[in-house]
Amino acid sequence: MISRIDHGLRLRSLWLSWLLAMLFHVDLGLMPLFHGISPQIKGQVADSQLPALFATMLGYFLVPLAVVVGIAYACSDPTSRRHPSRRHPWRLAHVLLSVIYSLSNMVHLVADILVPDSRADQVVLMGVMVAVGLLINREAWLWWRKAA
16 A cells, blocks of 8 residues: 655644754753853843844744644645645745755854854754754655645
């Protein structure tokens, strides 16, 4: 029996794994606070730039959440299965979005490696996030090609 690969299910699982790793990355970065140690690294952002930084971080978290919901709806709509070309633009946008996120994670990983006082646990976690991101890229590409 030939089984069909459910790329949508794989993508939802990978994005949720990536989001959990992202949350753990932030949580792990703040862990020194619980031991009376400052988590601050060299380089500071001016107070006037903090609202824009917080908004950017919020968007960076919310986009993958929207992607997971979008994939869930796209994969559970029985009418879209009869007309897969209707999902084609969404799937291409998802491929491009996943590549953007992978590139930003790679830049962040390199920055973590180059920071003199970076922590090894953060570097390892960013490496895991890059690896999961590359898996997302692969599945997104396969999902898009399937609709073409």
